Amino acid sequence: MDKGVVNLKLFTVGPVEMYPETLKVASEQLPYFRTDDFSKIMLENQIRLKRLLGLQDGCIATLTGSGSSAMESVIACSFDTEDRVLIINGGSFGERFTKLCQVYHIPYDEITLSFNETLTEEHLLSVNGNQYRALLVNIHETSTGQLYDIEMLSAFTKKYHMYFIVDAISSFLADPYHMDAYGIDCTILSSQKALALSPGISMVAMQTSFYEEMVEPKADKTMYLSLKEHIKNMERGQTPNTPAVGIILELQQRLMMIENQGIAVVQKEIQDRAFYFREKLSQLHIQLPSFPLSNAITPILLNDNAEKIYRYLKEIHAIYVTPSGGTYKNRLLRIGHLGNLKLSDYDELCSLLKECI
Numbered sequence: 001m002d003k004g005v006v007n008l009k010l011f012t013v014g015p016v017e018m019y020p021e022t023l024k025v026a027s028e029q030l031p032y033f034r035t036d037d038f039s040k041i042m043l044e045n046q047i048r049l050k051r052l053l054g055l056q057d058g059c060i061a062t063l064t065g066s067g068s069s070a071m072e073s074v075i076a077c078s079f080d081t082e083d084r085v086l087i088i089n090g091g092s093f094g095e096r097f098t099k100l101c102q103v104y105h106i107p108y109d110e111i112t113l114s115f116n117e118t119l120t121e122e123h124l125l126s127v128n129g130n131q132y133r134a135l136l137v138n139i140h141e142t143s144t145g146q147l148y149d150i151e152m153l154s155a156f157t158k159k160y161h162m163y164f165i166v167d168a169i170s171s172f173l174a175d176p177y178h179m180d181a182y183g184i185d186c187t188i189l190s191s192q193k194a195l196a197l198s199p200g201i202s203m204v205a206m207q208t209s210f211y212e213e214m215v216e217p218k219a220d221k222t223m224y225l226s227l228k229e230h231i232k233n234m235e236r237g238q239t240p241n242t243p244a245v246g247i248i249l250e251l252q253q254r255l256m257m258i259e260n261q262g263i264a265v266v267q268k269e270i271q272d273r274a275f276y277f278r279e280k281l282s283q284l285h286i287q288l289p290s291f292p293l294s295n296a297i298t299p300i301l302l303n304d305n306a307e308k309i310y311r312y313l314k315e316i317h318a319i320y321v322t323p324s325g326g327t328y329k330n331r332l333l334r335i336g337h338l339g340n341l342k343l344s345d346y347d348e349l350c351s352l353l354k355e356c357i
């Protein structure tokens with residue numbers, strides 16, 4: 001674990017390889033934050049993130065906590081016992097939405113997918129959308145690698161006038177995304193995935209209409225994760241409590257970097273890595289699942305040696321791929337394409353994979 005001795009390489013989903021410019025920001029003394037200077041940074045971050053998200057008329061809460069804290073704040077602050085919601089549950093992140101609804105007593109139904117099952121129109125036709133206030137989906141179910149069809153889900157939510165709540169934590173910047181174009185009411189983001197920052201902050205971006213109809217009128221069920229408190233404070237570029245000041249400064253640096261490059265270029269780079277790696281895999285005769293994939297990761301199916309390969313890469317070569325839990329512990333590895341990785345990194349990884357197989 002000593003970074004000074006071993007040169008780590010992370011093909012993980014998060015934290016991912018950070019950029020040298022971000023690491024430099026992370027190494028500096030933190031400023032005090034109840035100042036006009038810090039407020040200005042918060043407000044500029046909001047403007048830049050809204051542009052990248054395709055959100056014209058909306059607001060963003062910056063929470064101190066991992067991505068699950070943002071998922072929790074959305075469930076706790078937007079819905080109550082009168083609001084039935086529909087959840088796409090295609091893996092452990094979908095399941096997390098169901099657990100949150102249980103904790104906060106929000107009535108829900110789920111469309112449950114088995115491991116290699118693609119979400120299709122038939123699944124949606126099998127439910128009566130009229131009874132739901134909102135659809136909750138992890139647009140890229142990171143535990144399996146399936147990317148759901150955003151246009152299909154967008155059309156479904158429009159047909160039934162449901163709010164469209166999207167956890168885009170591992171898809172934002174990797175796959176096409178646009179809140180206004182797809183009619184997305186609320187987006188959940190986190191610092192440690194494609195943004196390639198330290199873990200510790202998460203963001204909830206909301207259309208103003210969604211905030212005013214669903215969040216603002218409700219009494220708080222949580223203090224620390226209150227979206228209302230965060231949005232009220234954000235009017236002056238502040239947070240209710242001490243934020244993760246350092247990660248907010250990392251975010252400032254990274255958003256400027258993405259804007260300078262252009263979001264299309266950033267996205268294309270991630271896609272190029274995914275395509276390059278998948279092309280090399282086909283030469284190794286490694287099997288991929290049949291469902292549509294995000295550019296963020298490539299899930300690979302193995303014959304009972306996934307854990308062994310994970311350990312070998314980690315212990316002998318200090319290379320980290322993403323292992324899986326539960327039933328797929330020995331069958332599935334996920335190879336990340338987010339963060340500061342180069343195509344040549346995949347040459348090295350593939351020659352090691354070839355040795356293993």
Ligand SMILES: *Cc1c(COP(=O)(O)O)cnc(C)c1O
Binds near residue numbers: 014066069093140193
């Ligand atoms: C990583 C991730 C989260 C958040 O997980 P945390 O460990 O709480 O940061 C939520 N949803 C998806 C789809 C993710 O990939």
